[in-house]
Amino acid sequence: MTDNEISHDPTPMPENARCGFVALVGAPNAGKSTLLNSLVGTKVSIVTHKAQTTRAQIRGVVTEATGQVVFIDTPGIFAPRRRLDRAMVDAAWGGAGDADLVALIVDAERGLTPEIETLLAGLDKIPHEKLLVLNKIDLIAREKLLALAERLNAALRFERTFMISALTGDGVRDFLDFCLVRIPLGPWHFPEDQLTDLTLALTAAEVTREKLFLRIHDEIPYNTTVETEKFTINKDGSYRIDQVIYVTRDTHKKIVLGAGGQTIKAIGADARAELMQMYEVPVHLFLFVKVRENWGSDPERYREMGLEFPHQK
């Protein structure tokens, strides 16, 4: 373990415990999920170099001697075009609305973009205490960072500014410590050893979606969804996981399968390896690709992802 890695020794709830929700919001690709994983100390939320990876709220729990912080990772906020986009953006603002504190995560290398300006205007409308987290400081010079912090603080009132690298862990501890003292008094929401509220089935679907995002390019990943249809714990302790990858067109199906099925095989092998490492049991993973042209307007698909179905397209 390096100096920057966070480890947690769960302890039972003390008297005067604190417990609260901190939403991580920001533009797509800002590093929100990387930060969530760094805070929790293990992978809870999927991460890729592509924008719009996270689709629903993902909660990660940090329990320390004095308090429990439930961090809410959210989809990146952008101008929605499709129904799925709208559901994702609604989930992000919903996460902010439900939280005790809202942290705006900004990719410091990209700086104050029009997307961030829209976000600032949205945040101005909610009454929550806000924190500014400048991320990816491993990529930029200090002077640029200070100038960006100044501009953002002039645009909106932030309680505190943090400068971090979610990737290296630099500054993450300070951010966590601040959250631990700022959340309200109250009993813990989760048992002290629980790290997320995601089910095994949803986690497994997310892992496969991550591998798909890493291997399939252009618009195809944005037109796919992954669902766990069956999750069986076998007598010998191994897991059998049956999943469906929904695509919208036959041409997409061909690409996801690849010549002789080699792409789907590789996605499956990547996902299986990670699931085995996560669960520490043998995993038998079966992937099926189905063409469903209109899955993007099927409420059931949204429910499976943990999203509300927006009636407006």
Ligand SMILES: Nc1nc2c(ncn2[C@@H]2O[C@H](COP(=O)(O)OP(=O)(O)OP(=O)(O)O)[C@@H](O)[C@H]2O)c(=O)[nH]1
């Ligand atoms: N260099 C550097 N890269 C980072 C840092 N944090 C995240 N990244 C990278 O930025 C990319 C996006 O990270 P994510 O954590 O998926 O970003 P996100 O904000 O959750 O993105 P969406 O879910 O799409 O909204 C990945 O390639 C990360 O490895 C950081 O501190 N430094």
Ligand SMILES: [Mg+2]
């Ligand atoms: Mg994410």
